[in-house]
């Protein structure tokens with residue numbers, strides 16, 4: 345057996361039950377990775393596996409993915425932590441702002457493609473590949489090595505995980521991502537995939553887009569968009585992606601509040617910079633953030649903050665963002681005048 349699989353087998357020795365924890369507000373890559381790892385652990389090693397998450401799955405694409413690919417998920421808070429002492433984290437790491445763990449849990453497995461955190465030191469099984477475009481790529485490699493053939497539904501999920509994290513294999517991508525995609529391709533449910541990618545959208549989505557376009561401020565080649573109250577957290581990434589398509593724009597920064605957190609998303613098409621680094625600089629000491637060369641996200645706790653304080657925080661983040669990308673002297677301009 346391949347070395348990495350032997351290590352994984354060793355890490356789960358004596359563990360009949362494994363809880364896979366995804367992001368809070370899970371995205372397609374974490375969902376597909378969890379489902380892929382579950383398939384591996386259940387078919388190859390006969391473990392009992394449950395996939396859990398905190399937050400919500402609200403983006404219509406993600407809801408369609410979970411529904412049509414029949415991915416079984418539970419809310420972390422509905423589980424008794426004592427019954428799930430052994431935890432696997434996919435597409436994130438313990439200590440990251442977007443990972444919530446059950447109380448008292450031992451993290452035994454970490455599989456991720458974000459920059460390595462110190463919290464992973466000494467854990468039984470850690471496979472972190474920051475160069476990879478997605479965690480789904482790593483999980484697909486495991487399935488290939490283990491000779492576990494994914495079902496059509498799982499192949500479609502993993503492919504969609506790779507596709508969304510790499511913007512259709514065009515962003516922060518490596519040879520490995522392309523190889524895994526090609527392996528999955530013959531197995532895809534194309535019609536289902538098309539439905540996932542183009543779901544019906546609630547009217548409110550278009551109202552929010554209209555508001556975002558009206559409110560956005562352009563500083564030279566950077567778009568900053570205060571989305572105020574978010575219908576769901578993913579709206580920040582949807583708008584940051586979308587506005588980066590505007591001509592002559594090189595940076596986008598979207599943020600807004602959902603429940604007690606301010607979510608933020610940063611995108612750039614400048615390859616020699618680091619969106620992840622910018623996100624970390626601007627949330628320094630206040631929240632958590634992370635990402636890759638051209639895509640990043642984060643969150644800041646705003647619990648108990650008055651509206652005045654929230655506005656001050658947004659102004660601070662805007663100022664730090666402009667300074668971090670050296671656009672602080674650019675004149676503010678509305679798109680819609």
Ligand SMILES: [Mn+2]
Pocket residue numbers: 373374435457477478479509
């Ligand atoms: Mn990912």
